[in-house]
Amino acid sequence: MMSPNSSWESLRYTVRKTYELVPLNVSTPSLCHEVTVSPRFGRFRTKADLGMALTSDLNAVIMEYLISEGYPEAAQRFALEANIEPELDVDSIQERVEIREAIASGDIQNAIEKINELNPQVLDQDSALHFALLRLQLIELIRKATATPDGDITPALTFATTHLAPRAPTNQEFLEDLERTMALLIFPPDNLAPPLAALLDPALRQEVAQRVNQALLLSQGERTKATLYDLVNYRSWANQKAMEAKKEHLPERIELGFDPAHNGHESSPSSSSLRQPDPMVTGWGPY
Amino acid sequence: MEKLKAAHKTKLAAQADELLSRSSKPGSLSTSSSSVSLHKMAPSHRGMTYEIIERQLEVGDDGLTPLPSKWAETDKNAGLEISADGQDVKFVGPSKTLDHEAASTRSDNPMPAQCGIYYYEVSIISKGKEGMIGVGFSGASASLEKLPGWEPDSWAYHGDDGKSFCAATPGKPYGPTFTSGDVIGCGVNFMKGCAFFTKNGVFQGNAFRDLRDVRIYPSVGMKRPHAHLSVNFGQRPFMFDIDRMVSREKQGILDEINAANVSNLHPTLNKDELCKALVAQYLSHDGYVETARAFAHEIRAEATALRGTHDVKLEGYLSVEEDHDAMNRQQIRTAILDGDIDKAIKLTNTFYPHVLQENPQIYFKLRCRKFIEMMRQSTDFLDNSTSKQTKSITTNGHSTAVSDDGFEPDMDLDEPITTKDGGQHNGDDWDRMDTEEAVGGDNWGLKYQTLLEVIIRYGQELKHEFKDDRSKHVTETFTDIFSMFSYPDPRKSPQGKLLESEQRVPVAEGLNSAILVSLGKSSSTALERLYKQTVVLVDMISEDGGPGSFINVRNLLQSSRKSWQR
Structure with missing residues (x-):
């Protein structure tokens, strides 16, 4: 177990010394204003090498995201284009991608087999995840059965009794989930109450796929979540805390400043050179 | 101190390693004499590492926030004698004094609020007669003619009756009495605005609350001849496992961060989409066109599989192929x-x-x-x-x-x-x-x-x-x-x-x-901005020992490397 405070604080200090990332006086309105519209200036006094270090750190964040979230093609391209040489284990990404795709397309049986091929302990140790997958499989069977008026619901019923019913009593949530899922057989699929409709929504498959991905990463000893997600959370949290502490001159909203024209329509030279105002000021523009 | 700081600076990396191994044996008091002298050169102890968080107003030329390191010769009552190394303090005043009279001293530097939690320990070498000893903290203006806690702007835990005294108010029953051979610890949690004491490594609970915007120094006071205390400002291991407390606080913060609602970042995108947008924008902004294309392609494939249709219209933020x-x-x-x-x-x-x-x-x-x-x-x-x-x-x-x-x-x-x-x-x-x-x-x-x-x-x-x-x-x-x-x-x-x-x-x-x-485009990506804003915001909420004291954004950034660069 890492000793969090001591070591990271040492590093934190080192970083400041190395890169001179020195915050200036907070209460200076003009400076603080600049932070919000343009964090490149203002509170940051940065050495030239900070740019380089930051670029490579941010590249690392991107790379980690592509690997962890399972975008092998992009990860390989990125290694080339950004000239970084990780020992990229494309196969292990690919395995996770295939599982994700199987889940996404509703081929749960295939996904479960693939997970067990990779590491049978993953589902053995996480009964909730296993149940979620089986329930997803049940939902797909029900979806198939109810797609046509004279669809056969026997496979769905058989599957529910053999695979889900024995597990349900072990956990109150499992039981409720199973009951709710079985209700799909009763109600017509085109007019479902929101909780039931959610079961048929692809978002559920996506959610389970993400859980599986995290479980697989964990079983491989990796971080379960890309740093990028943490960074986004840190940013939101710190902003909220600073607001609560009523820090002076903190604007209501600090823009991330995506470029406003992120589509091809304004790339013609005339319109782009005329385009106003500065995205740094307007922040989030239309997409 | 200058030398000490210089040594500290050069040994930071080694220190971090040492800290890791050190904290694996919490509560250990056994320190060989050689390591003690080493620590004087490089105060690598966990408590001491708090100093590395700087405060803008107080930082020295080298950027370090000075920490309490010894009792201040210039900030003590005449009835006290301080050892050459500034660690020991003895009562040498008259044996007969008025009831309320005593002698106190303060450390050379205040507790840095930005550390989140500050902690130090005092060994009672000798309690003197009656054991009238106070361990605590006080502001720079508090009188040193009395025990800390008996004066406004001072707070302490007293050994003779085990009471806690808050800024000249009557003492409240707090903990056990303490005497010769005991080690008393004093901690201030600046984030929560509370202070606690420990006796021989055992937490005694919070003694004071609502400590807000305080600039305080470790302070001890005594009243009788032969009273003799020795302080540990972090040069040696503490008896109390302060690391655990700090990591528990940190965990609490991390849980809070994990549960953070990210909807304040973007009006329409959810977290998942926002991350994709950040990546896509980064790739196309910095001209990693092939990667951007591959990324969009894979996202499309993902969406296609999910929706079961090839007629997937990607959100605008991902339209790299049209860029x-x-x-x-x-x-x-x-x-x-x-x-x-x-x-x-x-x-x-x-x-x-x-x-x-x-x-x-x-x-x-x-x-x-x-x-x-x-x-x-x-x-x-x-x-x-x-x-x-x-x-x-x-x-x-x-x-x-x-x-x-x-x-x-x-x-x-x-x-x-x-x-x-x-x-x-x-x-x-x-x-x-x-x-x-x-x-x-x-x-x-x-x-x-x-x-x-x-x-x-x-x-x-x-x-x-x-x-x-x-x-x-x-x-x-x-x-x-x-x-x-x-x-x-x-x-x-x-x-x-x-x-x-x-x-x-x-x-x-x-x-x-x-x-x-x-093109009127910024030369930095949204991801870079997000990161820099986070650093600034976290700094803002660390200044007065706020929750930001417990986290480190830069480290977070670097942790992304570990997962694929081995």
Whole structure:
């Protein structure tokens, strides 16, 4: 177990010394204003090498995201284009991608087999995840059965009794989930109450796929979540805390400043050179 | 102290490692004498590491926040004697005093609030008569004529009755009494605004609350002869496992962060989409076009599988494939990196007609780079001819075909190059000439001669074009690049390194930034901004010991590396 405070604080200090990332006086309105519209200036006094270090750190964040979230093609391209040489284990990404795709397309049986091929302990140790997958499989069977008026619901019923019913009593949530899922057989699929409709929504498959991905990463000893997600959370949290502490001159909203024209329509030279105002000021523009 | 700080600075890395191993045996008091002296050089103890968080107003020249390190000779009651190393304090005052009279001292520096939790320990070597000893903290103005806690702006835990005293209010029953041989710890949690004490490593609960905006110093006081205390400001291991408390606080913060609602970041995108958008924007902004395309492709595949239909319309934030602008820049960058400067100029003038006009220095660099590229090819020519290889040395061969986006896959480079003054260049001869294949063995000398003539003509023209610019930069650059002519093999000239292909990179970067600026785009990505804003915000909420004290954004960033760089 890492000793969090001591070591990271040492590093934190080192970083400041190395890169001179020195915050200036907070209460200076003009400076603080600049932070919000343009964090490149203002509170940051940065050495030239900070740019380089930051670029490579941010590249690392991107790379980690592509690997962890399972975008092998992009990860390989990125290694080339950004000239970084990780020992990229494309196969292990690919395995996770295939599982994700199987889940996404509703081929749960295939996904479960693939997970067990990779590491049978993953589902053995996480009964909730296993149940979620089986329930997803049940939902797909029900979806198939109810797609046509004279669809056969026997496979769905058989599957529910053999695979889900024995597990349900072990956990109150499992039981409720199973009951709710079985209700799909009763109600017509085109007019479902929101909780039931959610079961048929692809978002559920996506959610389970993400859980599986995290479980697989964990079983491989990796971080379960890309740093990028943490960074986004840190940013939101710190902003909220600073607001609560009523820090002076903190604007209501600090823009991330995506470029406003992120589509091809304004790339013609005339319109782009005329385009106003500065995205740094307007922040989030239309997409 | 200066020396100590200097030593500290140089040993930070080693310290971090040591801390890791050290904290694995919490509560250990056994420290060999050698390690004690080591710690005096580099105060690597967990408690001491808090000092590395700086405070803007208080930082010294070296950027370190001074920490309490010893009892202050200048901030003590006359009835106390402080040892040479500042760690021990003894009562030497009169044995008969009035009831309320006592003698106190404070440390040399205040507790740094930015550390989140500050902690120190005091060993009671001797309690003196009655054990009237107070361990706590006080503001700089609190009188030292009494025990801490008996004065306004002072707080303490007293050994004789085990009570806690808060700023001259009557004592409250708090903990057990303490006496000779006991170790009393005092901690302040600046984030929660509370203070606690420990006795022999055992937590005694919170003694004081609502400590807000306090600037306080560790302080002890005593009343009777022979009372003798020895302090540990973190130079040695603590008896109490402060690390655990800190990591518990940190865990609480991390849980809070994990549960953070990220909806304040973007009005429409959820977290998942936001992350994808950040990645996509980063890739296309920084010109990783191939990656951006692959990413969009894989996202599309993901969405297709999920929706069960191929008719998936990607959200606008992911529309990298339509981003002609990024591809234009990529094309220009590639042209320069391939050494095809004319193509880069032509593409730039096509897509961004004002950029070169508005950035004459970049235009100049490009034109000079073309000269260098010609020199470079003359050396290739030499090599190829000697090895009798018939190898095409065209500059055109590299043109990147972009057929799927509506652009002409092959820019017609035989067309006269139009520069900003509309003139036509002799350099075009170059293009025509070098497209001829097969440099024959028998006439290579003649060819080479022609080649050099073309280069010279281009050089003259270049000089003519910038004849009005008398700036030092221009003249010096000319001297440098033309000097290569004096050498049979330009690669061996002092300026030979200009010929290396890596030298194309800064030219490409310069042009890329100029184009971005001309487009009114920021030169930084949304991800970079997100990160920098986070650093600033976390700093804001660490200043007074707020929750930011417990987290480190920079470390977070670097942790991303660990998962794939081993």
